[in-house]
Amino acid sequence: MxxxxxxxxxxxxxxxxxxxxxxxxxxxxxxxxxxxxxxxxxxxxxxxxxxxxxxxxxxxxxxxxxxxxxxxxxxxxxxxxxxxxxxxxxxxxxxxxxxxxxxxxxxxxxxxxxxxxxxAPEGFDARFSAFERTYVYRICDDPAAWDPRQQSYVWLTDQRLDESVMNEAAACAIGLHDFGSFAIANPGGTTIRDVKTAYWSRVPARPLIADPRGERYRTPAMESGLLCFTIVADAFARNMVRSLVNGCVQVGLGKRTVDWFAEKIATPLREGSTGPIAPEGLTLEHIEYPEDGELAERAEKIRARRTLPEQPAA
Known part of the structure; x- marks a missing residue:
């Protein structure tokens, strides 16, 4: 074969x-x-x-x-x-x-x-050999700047979001956690995942045409002004990214606090306030694999059931 x-x-x-x-x-x-x-x-x-x-x-x-x-x-x-x-x-x-x-x-x-x-190189398994996956969720929070061509891959809201507090919330997700408040485990699996990077950033508003004589009219690049959530982890549980985005959005709208978000990370309990946001804004951007000689070892390691390290007694 x-x-x-x-x-x-x-x-x-x-x-x-x-x-x-x-x-x-x-x-x-x-x-x-x-x-x-x-x-x-x-x-x-x-x-x-x-x-x-x-x-x-x-x-x-x-x-x-x-x-x-x-x-x-x-x-x-x-x-x-x-x-x-x-x-x-x-x-x-x-x-x-x-x-x-x-x-x-x-x-x-x-x-x-x-x-x-x-x-594929020896030992390659598309699922189990991967050691990083990167997702980006794109939001337009300025209806005046909405480009209808983006409707299939950008989520639109008519309320401006506070990216500063959203970044405070996103930082709580970095590290090895049980994301049970934000995800659903597969049968026999867990919601423990290791998040390497999670942050919000706004695409700079830049003109499409640069003219040394000065800007004659403003035609922005297609994604100018979008608010984007980038998250990198070893793997993701079902609904995990969209639920984390929804939690951050609730914080960005002032409906929830950063402390609330941090508590949901610390206490893996699924309930109504941490469900997934609409799917259209989410894109799987990249899959990263180790060097060829490490593929089989990585696959064997990731097949093992994950656990959190034991916390020292108080």
Whole structure:
């Protein structure tokens, strides 16, 4: 078998999330359907199960995104036989991997982009080998500056947000915590995660056209003025990023205090005030992996159930 790494991006607006679900349009469903046609459509008997059924391609993803959430850079892996891969070439003047990449790119709908298909290094697991994931949540809090082209990837509010106190709240999330107030654990899993970076920043308002004779008119760059939350962690539990954003927004609106947010971090109890904000503002921006020689070790380590270090007795 050959393990392939697939780097891709997608606009999540019309998808019911990443994970395949019967009767629903999902990113995994679209990509796996294309892979099935390319890899299994010529001579499926060569890759059949012992009982004669043809196995469908199965993608393992770095991080499942919810309905409406986007990915500028997502990573998944796929195991295929050398015979399947070789059949991708056809009449192309390309290697099997290059041929598969080109065929997938041509088959994808407009809201999915296949960036690269490559042979994965030894020990690579798209999900368990990753050691950092970066998300950005984008907000427009100035209706006068709203660009309707942003409606699928920016959340709009007509109330100005106080980014200073939002940054105070976000700082409380940095470190190893049980995010049970802001996330839902998978079966058998935990909500313990290690957040490396979390902060709010506003995109500088800059003109699109720089003229040495002076600014003749103001046409801002498309994202000028947006308020963005950037968070980097080893992994994220379900609804974790959007719930943290919602908590920060409540603080930024003056409805909650930084002390309230800090207490929710310290006391992992899920309740109504810490639910997720709308999905459209959230984008998975990057997945980081260790050096090739450390991939298998990282995957083995992350499979272990996480725990918090014991606190010294008072």
């Amino acid at each position: 050959v393990r392939l790494r697939i780097d891709l991006g997608y606009d999540g607006f019309s998808f019911n999330g990443w994970a395949a679900q019967p009767g629903m349009r999902t990113v995994q469903g679209e990509v796996e359907a294309a892979l099935e046609r390319v890899l299994c459509g010529v001579r499926p008997a060569d890759v059949a199960h012992a009982d004669g059924r043809t196995p469908l391609p199965h993608l393992v993803v770095a991080g499942r995104t919810d309905a409406g959430v986007h990915a500028a850079h997502q990573v998944c892996h796929l195991d295929v036989t050398e015979a399947q891969l070789a059949r991708c070439v056809g009449h192309m003047d390309a290697t099997p991997v290059q041929a598969l990449e080109l065929r997938l790119q041509r088959m994808m709908p407009g809201d999915i982009a296949i960036h690269r298909v490559s042979v």
